[in-house]
Amino acid sequence: MxxxxxxxxxxxxxxxxxxxxxxxxxxxxxxxxxxxxxxxxxxxxxxxxxxxxxxxxxxxxxxxxxxxxxxxxxxxxxxxxxxxxxxxxxxxxxxxxxxxxxxxxxxxxxxxxxxxxxxxxxxxxxxxCTIIEKRPGKRLKISTDYTGLGKIQYLLAEQGVTIMDTEYAEGVELDAAVPLEQCLELEKKLTDSTSGKAKLMWEETIEFADLNGTIKVF
The missing domain is CATH 3.30.230.30 (Impact, N-terminal domain)
Known part of the structure; x- marks a missing residue:
């Protein structure tokens, strides 16, 4: 890491x-x-x-x-x-x-x-000047069915994790930027709340910042 x-x-x-x-x-x-x-x-x-x-x-x-x-x-x-x-x-x-x-x-x-x-x-x-705070984190791809979407959206909002992108097809795929210090705890909570049905894929380590409600990845 x-x-x-x-x-x-x-x-x-x-x-x-x-x-x-x-x-x-x-x-x-x-x-x-x-x-x-x-x-x-x-x-x-x-x-x-x-x-x-x-x-x-x-x-x-x-x-x-x-x-x-x-x-x-x-x-x-x-x-x-x-x-x-x-x-x-x-x-x-x-x-x-x-x-x-x-x-x-x-x-x-x-x-x-x-x-x-x-x-x-x-x-x-x-x-x-426009000043932002870069934070270390990881990209998280979450694949879920429509039944589990609401729970995941609620949990991410509760943890202060912003969804960068959402793709709707047969299922739903969410792309989020997660602060490094929250990764392990968030994975456990997502797994527990969806009874392990959501597929979680951790991607590269990134730097990101919140720019007026929009996540900017560096």
């Missing part, structure tokens, strides 16, 4: 902007899966905002947040990149890159002011 950990990821990136003493802080956030993708995104933002004073960045890659990088891009050490990274770590988000662009407004903010501004920009950007 694959080792897959839960984790929040960006499904759709977004941006946000705050202003602090006439300095503009623009956050752009995107999903990435490799360091190369993150670096390419950072470079693209630097090119887009070529006339800005600073384009500070941070990214996290890996199921267990194994790879982290951050850059102050000319701001005083520790006032931008690391505080931005801390927001992502605190939120438990992985496979993400953020660039905060600063247009200087003429007034120095001081160390504390910069930290608050860069973190505030990231938080504003996250508000405009």
């Amino acid at each position: 694959s080792e897959v950990s839960n984790g929040k990821v960006i499904y759709e990136g977004g941006s946000g902007e705050i202003e602090e003493k006439k300095s503009r802080f623009i956050a752009n956030i995107a999903p990435v899966t490799t360091e190369e993708e993150a670096v390419a995104y950072i470079n693209a933002m630097k090119k887009k905002y070529w006339d800005a004073r600073h384009n500070c960045s941070a990214f996290i890659i890996g199921r267990n947040q194994e790879l982290t990088r951050c850059s102050d891009d000319g701001e005083p050490s520790g006032t931008a990149g690391r505080p931005m990274l801390d927001v992502l770590l605190r939120e438990g988000i992985r496979d993400v890159v953020v660039v905060v662009t600063r247009y200087f407004g003429g007034t120095l903010l001081g160390t504390g002011g910069l930290v608050r501004a860069y973190q505030g920009a990231v938080q504003e950007g996250l508000k405009n």
Whole structure:
């Protein structure tokens, strides 16, 4: 069984902007899966905002947040990149890159002011992202007759397991994504509730997420 950990990821990136003493802080956030993708995104933002004073960045890659990088891009050490990274770590988000662009407004903010501004920009950007939580699980194919369908649907709903697809023919076949920690217990309950009449087929280990009531498999 694959080792897959839960984790929040960006499904759709977004941006946000705050202003602090006439300095503009623009956050752009995107999903990435490799360091190369993150670096390419950072470079693209630097090119887009070529006339800005600073384009500070941070990214996290890996199921267990194994790879982290951050850059102050000319701001005083520790006032931008690391505080931005801390927001992502605190939120438990992985496979993400953020660039905060600063247009200087003429007034120095001081160390504390910069930290608050860069973190505030990231938080504003996250508000405009679609964030989902990937969960490790297994696909389960359930074959049943029409008599047992109601019991199975009720049991799956009771266990919080969403049916991804249902095919109706001479019998009924359901396709569900089951969290790993529920697999053994669910199999026993389905077997007991249908007196062993339902045919259960466990398939590959997957990562999945609930996107507004729809299961998305990765």
